[in-house]
Amino acid sequence: xxxxxxxxxxxxxxxADLPAExxxxxxxxxxxxxxxxxxxxxxxxxxxxxxxxxxRLDDLIAxxxxxxxxxxxxxxxxxxGWRHRTRVRFADAIRAAGGTGxxxxxxxxxxxxxxxxxxxxxxxxxxxxxxLSRLIGxxxxxxxxxxxxxxxxxxxxxxxxxxxxxxxxxxxKLFLEVFGLGSLRDLPDIEALEDAGLLEPRPDxxxxxxxxxxxxxxxxxxxxxxxxDDEAAPSARFDE
Amino acid sequence: xxAAMDSLEPVAASPKPPRRxxxxxAAAPSEKAPVCHILPSxxxxxxQGGDAPPAFAAGAVVFALDQIVRADPAxxxxxxxRQALRAAAASARSLRxxxxxxxxRDAHHLTRPxxxxxxxGKLYRLxxxxxxxxxRLAGPCLAALADxxxxxxxxxxxxxxxxxxDHPDPLAAALAAADACxxxxxxxxxxxxxxAAMAADLVLAHRLGWPRPLPLFFAGAAGRRTPAAEGYARxxxxxxxxxxxxxxxxxxxARLIAAAAAVxxxxxxxxxxxxxxxxxxxxxxxxxxxxxxxxxxRAARRFLDRLxxxxxLREMTRRPTFRLYGx
Numbered sequence: 338x339x340x341x342x343x344x345x346x347x348x349x350x351x352x353a354d355l356p357a358e359x360x361x362x363x364x365x366x367x368x369x370x371x372x373x374x375x376x377x378x379x380x381x382x383x384x385x386x387x388x389x390x391x392x393r394l395d396d397l398i399a400x401x402x403x404x405x406x407x408x409x410x411x412x413x414x415x416x417x418g419w420r421h422r423t424r425v426r427f428a429d430a431i432r433a434a435g436g437t438g439x440x441x442x443x444x445x446x447x448x449x450x451x452x453x454x455x456x457x458x459x460x461x462x463x464x465x466x467x468x469l470s471r472l473i474g475x476x477x478x479x480x481x482x483x484x485x486x487x488x489x490x491x492x493x494x495x496x497x498x499x500x501x502x503x504x505x506x507x508x509x510k511l512f513l514e515v516f517g518l519g520s521l522r523d524l525p526d527i528e529a530l531e532d533a534g535l536l537e538p539r540p541d542x543x544x545x546x547x548x549x550x551x552x553x554x555x556x557x558x559x560x561x562x563x564x565x566d567d568e569a570a571p572s573a574r575f576d577e
Numbered sequence: 578x579x580a581a582m583d584s585l586e587p588v589a590a591s592p593k594p595p596r597r598x599x600x601x602x603a604a605a606p607s608e609k610a611p612v613c614h615i616l617p618s619x620x621x622x623x624x625q626g627g628d629a630p631p632a633f634a635a636g637a638v639v640f641a642l643d644q645i646v647r648a649d650p651a652x653x654x655x656x657x658x659r660q661a662l663r664a665a666a667a668s669a670r671s672l673r674x675x676x677x678x679x680x681x682r683d684a685h686h687l688t689r690p691x692x693x694x695x696x697x698g699k700l701y702r703l704x705x706x707x708x709x710x711x712x713r714l715a716g717p718c719l720a721a722l723a724d725x726x727x728x729x730x731x732x733x734x735x736x737x738x739x740x741x742x743d744h745p746d747p748l749a750a751a752l753a754a755a756d757a758c759x760x761x762x763x764x765x766x767x768x769x770x771x772x773a774a775m776a777a778d779l780v781l782a783h784r785l786g787w788p789r790p791l792p793l794f795f796a797g798a799a800g801r802r803t804p805a806a807e808g809y810a811r812x813x814x815x816x817x818x819x820x821x822x823x824x825x826x827x828x829x830x831a832r833l834i835a836a837a838a839a840v841x842x843x844x845x846x847x848x849x850x851x852x853x854x855x856x857x858x859x860x861x862x863x864x865x866x867x868x869x870x871x872x873x874x875r876a877a878r879r880f881l882d883r884l885x886x887x888x889x890l891r892e893m894t895r896r897p898t899f900r901l902y903g904x
Binding site: 380462463494496498509519520522538 | 728
């Protein structure tokens, strides 16, 4: 029994009967077609199932990108895989034509605060709502987090070891995809922020075990308000 | 009398033979003579750059490590997990994550099933998975690890893996594999350094015939930037530190097994086995239905706290809650 990822027995990966140049064209066609047809970025291991064992996938993709050089779309590496993307300078044209017309969630409709939250989580993850609120100096409503979570841009991370076991948040693959990042290292200015020490852990912002300070009260933040209704009580799992 | 002596042999001093025997049977069937030997005092000096050629010191320390892995003591998995933690911490520094060892532990142990441990937590899990899978010297394995890291491995980045393993000296072969990996990526930092360290571990494990790799090379320690001789000296020092860890763990494991015999709890043997198999455990880990070791969360916590009170176990976080216990 072959694993399903290996595909059809009749599918010929190696194309040994074709001359080298035709074989290369065929492989290029296959890889581009697979990326074109996929709804999500296609990772390397999937693409390598389409071509022969001796095929250099990076050279192949570079050739495809070269061919697309004068097309309005390009092949980009985002969120750990390859996908087609329209070039940025055609954004206005697409918007004027009434958007993409697909049933995708309306990411351009993120509010300013939701954008801020998603970006801050990307830099500081895993981070709790309280830590972020302390950093920004303003209570961030749970609705922003809930909306981002519903859109699939952020997900649940490890529990913070503080009273009430608040949930931390991390960004998802979809976040990278939507913001056009290959990985978190591609976040703008991340090196400069790190060098300035702004991404270091801050003891004054960190979740404390069982401490409610004045600042939290002003912000309206309390230790037990981060427990989510859909989660089981954390005390069932962690010691008190 | 001689027979009695033989039965006393397994574990170090403890006042009550019958209990000790039971614990030894339950938790550590393979525990015999100590597997860690004290290294001669000239060895650390030689590794620091003494008169002896570095390869001489390297041979001695690699032999010592090899003996431990081959003896397969009960605490081998704890050792492996702890090395994975140290390697992950070095990788986290190389990838410029904020997390230190304690934060990595938290990220792994406080993430509930199905949740995302975050970038650094994923890195630690990657190292754990890497050290848990069989040694296989194949490029695609590492390419899959690269994908998990979110790095794009250029074609041929891992070709050096098989070439380098022809080198007569296993440590030098491992360093050569790391160099080849870094050259393949074209950069010395970030993911390339992590993968180079993994490539080096794989080659070393393959050359020594270990069933699974032991994380010994740390990101940043192997790579193109350091001169070969210096990299070699550094890995010998790392191996010495690793051996020191093993000596320490062996003592702690013996104390734990002896103490667990005094704590008469149902399922104590499973609890001890879980402690010997990982870097740290949370009380909840021992109370999971699948492990079914100690019944309830509360019982597990009482068991662990009792062992801490007996000095046989350490609580690693120094927190009143969310405590993690380990050797």
